[in-house]
Structures are given as structure tokens and as C-alpha cells.
Amino acid sequence: MSPHPLFGSSIQNLWQLLWRNGGVSWKSSAQLSIAIGSALARLPLSLLEQITYSGKLKHVQMEPPIFIIGHWRSGTTHLGNVLSQSPQFGFVTPVATGLPHDLLILGRLLKPWLEKAIPPDRLIDRVPVQVDSPQEDEFGVANMIPVSFLHALYFPKHFERNFSQGVFLEGCSDKDLKRWEKASVRYLKKVYLEQERKPLLIRNPAYTTRIPLLREMWPGARFIHIYRDPFRIFPSMKNYFYKLLPAYSWQAYHQLDIDRIVLQTFKRMMGQLINDLANTPSHEYIEIRYESLVQHPLQQLETIYQHLDLPDFEQAKPRFKQYLDSIRGYTKNEYQQSQQQRELISGHWGEIIEHYSY
Numbered sequence: 001m002s003p004h005p006l007f008g009s010s011i012q013n014l015w016q017l018l019w020r021n022g023g024v025s026w027k028s029s030a031q032l033s034i035a036i037g038s039a040l041a042r043l044p045l046s047l048l049e050q051i052t053y054s055g056k057l058k059h060v061q062m063e064p065p066i067f068i069i070g071h072w073r074s075g076t077t078h079l080g081n082v083l084s085q086s087p088q089f090g091f092v093t094p095v096a097t098g099l100p101h102d103l104l105i106l107g108r109l110l111k112p113w114l115e116k117a118i119p120p121d122r123l124i125d126r127v128p129v130q131v132d133s134p135q136e137d138e139f140g141v142a143n144m145i146p147v148s149f150l151h152a153l154y155f156p157k158h159f160e161r162n163f164s165q166g167v168f169l170e171g172c173s174d175k176d177l178k179r180w181e182k183a184s185v186r187y188l189k190k191v192y193l194e195q196e197r198k199p200l201l202i203r204n205p206a207y208t209t210r211i212p213l214l215r216e217m218w219p220g221a222r223f224i225h226i227y228r229d230p231f232r233i234f235p236s237m238k239n240y241f242y243k244l245l246p247a248y249s250w251q252a253y254h255q256l257d258i259d260r261i262v263l264q265t266f267k268r269m270m271g272q273l274i275n276d277l278a279n280t281p282s283h284e285y286i287e288i289r290y291e292s293l294v295q296h297p298l299q300q301l302e303t304i305y306q307h308l309d310l311p312d313f314e315q316a317k318p319r320f321k322q323y324l325d326s327i328r329g330y331t332k333n334e335y336q337q338s339q340q341q342r343e344l345i346s347g348h349w350g351e352i353i354e355h356y357s358y
Contacts, residue, residue, distance in 0.1 A: 086316035090195025235335035
């Protein structure tokens with residue numbers, strides 16, 4: 001039995017997820033039992049961490065993060081992996097996503113053992129995962145509260161509701177929003193302490209729709225938007241769902257219309273992003289093309305540093321080059337695409353294709 005991301009959830013969060021989503025299928029009952037058992041076993045130390053750090057976290061003065069955003073499958077992982085090679089940045093580690101409630105006590109005690117349990121690569125694209133590979137903070141937050149797009153994958157019976165709430169915050173009550181903000185800030189401050197108070201690189205495609213909110217929460221935050229050929233995004237995103245749903249779903253998912261979900265989500269996310277960036281000061285964000293990053297990585301990285309006024313590019317440059325050399329043999333997934341599919345993509349995403357000159 002493979003581990004499930006919700007094995008790091010709290011008992012309160014699990015109860016709320018089950019209440020909102022109507023339980024799990026019989027074949028997933030064993031994983032649910034492990035998640036509940038794990039939450040109960042960790043509860044004493046989770047409470048100890050909450051008592052020990054609640055007051056301290058309120059007084060932590062944290063530098064505003066640098067957010068790496070972009071639709072899923074646009075290259076956010078690659079960009080985050082490269083930038084994280086600089087020792088000046090902190091980031092969310094695999095241990096941090098798995099133990100958001102226990103990161104600063106139990107996470108430190110069990111870190112050597114937990115690192116051995118990390119899978120060697122990502123399920124969707126075989127990208128290598130190291131003990132210090134930066135992860136999406138979404139996995140940590142999803143173990144803390146019910147508002148997360150990941151819960152659409154875990155509980156696809158209510159996919160539309162969970163996905164709309166988790167990506168667009170649509171249908172969230174004021175209480176839900178406040179709870180998400182509180183959990184997000186608390187979590188990132190924990191990561192900040194665990195990463196020795198280094199400025200954080202936060203990679204999360206779901207934040208592509210939240211620039212105004214994140215600027216309000218973190219004044220001075222900066223954003224790197226990476227975009228990619230939409231004709232590549234469509235089949236890659238379908239593969240994303242086809243791989244993750246069987247692995248993570250605790251309910252039946254065969255009723256989902258994946259093509260419709262992908263087509264609608266990309267159009268809405270990118271349209272909202274374009275509008276939000278038009279109202280964001282130019283010195284707070286930069287947009288880079290995935291294909292340009294692949295072809296001229298060091299040049300693109302230097303452009304990011306210069307535009308966002310980040311220090312010490314020359315010091316980090318050898319580390320960037322070493323990492324890029326180490327992945328030179330990596331082979332991307334290839335997808336066959338019919339003329340009919342290209343016409344489908346053009347018909348739905350034509351304005352975005354034109355906006356980004358593809």
C-alpha cells in the first residue's frame with residue numbers, strides 16, 4: 001500500500017473532510033484507517049508543538065516570499081528546482097508537506113527516517129525527488145484545512161466544489177477564507193523557521209489566481225510567472241489527472257469529464273492572471289517563457305534576478321549550472337496530438353494562445 005498525502009493530516013481536518021465529502025470507498029478504508037491512526041499517534045506532540053510555538057510564530061517577522069506561479073504543467077517545478085539551488089533561499093521540503101502540524105518537533109526528530117521514505121521521483125513525470133527538493137506548500141496546507149484543490153483529487157465525488165474552492169476560492173465563506181489565510185501564514189512561518197529564516201521560494205500553481213490576496217497578506221511579495229505552449233499543456237494536464245486520481249482518490253472518479261475540466265480551468269485561470277498582472281506593479285513580477293528557460297537557462301535566471309532585484313546571482317550561478325548539468329539527460333513526456341485536438345484547444349484557448357504568442 002502506497003502512502004497517501006493525508007497521512008500527515010490532523011484528526012480535526014480528517015473529520016471535516018469526511019463530513020463535507022461523504023466518506024470514502026471501501027477499497028480506500030485501509031488508507032483512511034492509517035491516516036486516522038497516524039493523526040491520533042501524533043496528537044500529543046502536535047499539541048506540544050502548537051503550545052510551544054503559537055506565541056513565537058505571532059512575533060516572527062518574516063520576509064515576504066517569492067511566489068512561483070503558473071498553470072500546472074507549465075514548468076513551475078523545473079524553475080523552483082533550479083532557483084532552490086541558491087543557498088540564499090528557503091523552501092518547503094518533502095518533510096514539511098508531510099508533517100505541517102509537527103514540523104518543528106516531531107519532523108526534526110524523524111527527519112532521517114522520513115527522508116528515506118521519500119519516493120525517488122514524481123508519479124506524473126518521473127522528475128527526481130531529493131530530500132531537499134522544493135515542494136508545493138499546497139500539500140501541507142491541505143493537511144491542515146479543508147480548502148485545497150487537492151481535496152478534489154482525494155474526494156472526487158465533490159470534485160467541482162472542492163476544485164473551485166481550492167483554486168478560485170469560489171464558494172468559500174468568510175470563515176473559510178480567514179481560516180485559509182491563518183493556516184497559510186502559520187505554515188509558512190514554520191517553514192521559515194525550519195529553513196533558518198531564509199527568504200522563501202513558494203511554488204504553487206493554485207496561487208496563480210490569488211495575486212491580489214497574496215499581495216495583501218505579504219506586502220512586498222514578488223511573483224515569477226512561468227508559462228508554456230498551451231498545446232503542450234492540454235495533454236500534459238490530462239496525464240496529470242489520469243496519474244493522480246488513481247493514486248490519491250478515496251472515492252470513485254470515473255464520472256469526471258477531464259477534457260472539460262482542463263479546458264475550462266486553464267482559460268479561467270489564465271484570464272484572471274492576465275487581469276491581475278495588469279494591476280500589479282511591474283517591479284513585483286516577471287513573466288518568463290518555459291521554452292526560453294530550457295534553451296537559455298542562465299540568461300533567463302539572470303533576467304529574473306535583475307528584474308526582481310535579487311542579490312548574489314554570480315555567487316549562485318555555479319550551483320545553477322551544476323544542477324542544470326545534472327539533469328541534462330532527463331527525458332520529458334511526449335504526447336501525440338491530432339489535428340482535431342489542436343482545433344479543440346485553439347477554439348477554447350485562442351485568446352490566451354494569442355496573448356502569449358504561441
